[in-house]
Amino acid sequence: MAFTFDGPLLLVGAGKMGGALLEGLIAQGLDAGRVRVQDPAPPADIAALLARHGIAAEASVADLTGPPGVIVVAVKPQVMDAVFPPVARLAGARTLVVSIAAGRTLKSFEAHLPAGAAVVRAMPNTPAAIGQGMTVCVPNAHATPAQRQLCEALMSAVGEVAWVEDEASMDAVTAVSGSGPAYVFLLTEALEKAALAAGLDAALARRLARSTVSGAGALLAESALDAAVLRHNVTSPGGTTAAALAVLMADGRFERLLKEAVLAGEGRSRELAK
Structure with missing residues (x-):
């Protein structure tokens, strides 16, 4: 599978869901050398996954020399306010931000990002751990067709993907899938x-x-x-x-x-x- 974007993919949060997505992406052909992971203490099984692919789990990625092509936010909602603002400063004009953090709205991400930043809110479910997930995505107004296609390619690494255009639908999506x-x-x-x-x-x-x-x-x-x-x-x-x-x-x-x-x-x- 082709993943077309400039710069690295930055995964913020390497817990169960973030780790499952990373494993799926690498299995689908993403070069592990393009991945940076910000997580001070990933679980043992995810740490082993990172080690197998030569990826370091870093407490901070402030040393990035250029903007990430994609930022995947997979931290728990309760730590989002502490974790995301410093990461948001790394985003460039063409960076796609994909959130798989439950309950966080598009607006909450846009508040920390440059004007016009592309954000997609995604709701996967736990069968993603075995590549059988169901993910529903909603884009903000700035996500281009190419960026939507990129997001679909990324999330397809762990199962099926569907889209809604009204963010209010995500509450029902959360309750169903x-x-x-x-x-x-x-x-x-x-x-x-x-x-x-x-x-x-x-x-x-x-x-x-x-x-x-x-x-x-x-x-x-x-x-x-x-x-x-x-x-x-x-x-x-x-x-x-x-x-x-x-x-x-x-x-x-x-x-x-x-x-x-x-x-x-x-x-x-x-x-x-x-």
Whole structure:
């Protein structure tokens, strides 16, 4: 994959998500020699990744001789105000800033950058760690088509990429795909507990729950059919699946509960946005 930009790529924050993105980018052909990483204490597994590729984790990158082509901001939101302003001073007229920090708005970045700076806010999710992520991006008004294309190439290194044009949509995105893996993990936990209640031993209950959820997800990813069609395909009239679904779908309660959960997450995302 071609990554066309001038100068280095500066990764600010080498935690789980930043490390996953870096690993994906290098696997997709980004020259590790073009990467600078600002993180005073990356986790041990990310430190090992950096060492394998000859990349130093630096407390400061103030010695950069020219502006980065891309700045990827992957620090926790609570340290953003301390970390980003000094980094923003490194940006040049053609630097693309990509934020994967949850809850931070485009405006909050623009406040520290030169007028006209290109910023893209991106919301990946945890399956990015295995290259199966879902990232949704929203650009500011200054991001050019070429810079949007560059951002898509970068984020595609860890999975699928979609775009929205209205930043307000990112609250719903956060509640659906950003938080969504936790809902699936909760489903898996509940299915395992139900298997135990039905009399299966712990090892088999765990195996069945995990394999069923991951296998169904893989089938969904590979199939062109709607989820509703796939559900109907496995539901024989009067059979065991129909009996179970009658409980889950009675009075629309499963759908209603999930809708309430997503709307609660969306509301909290709006409250946290800065």
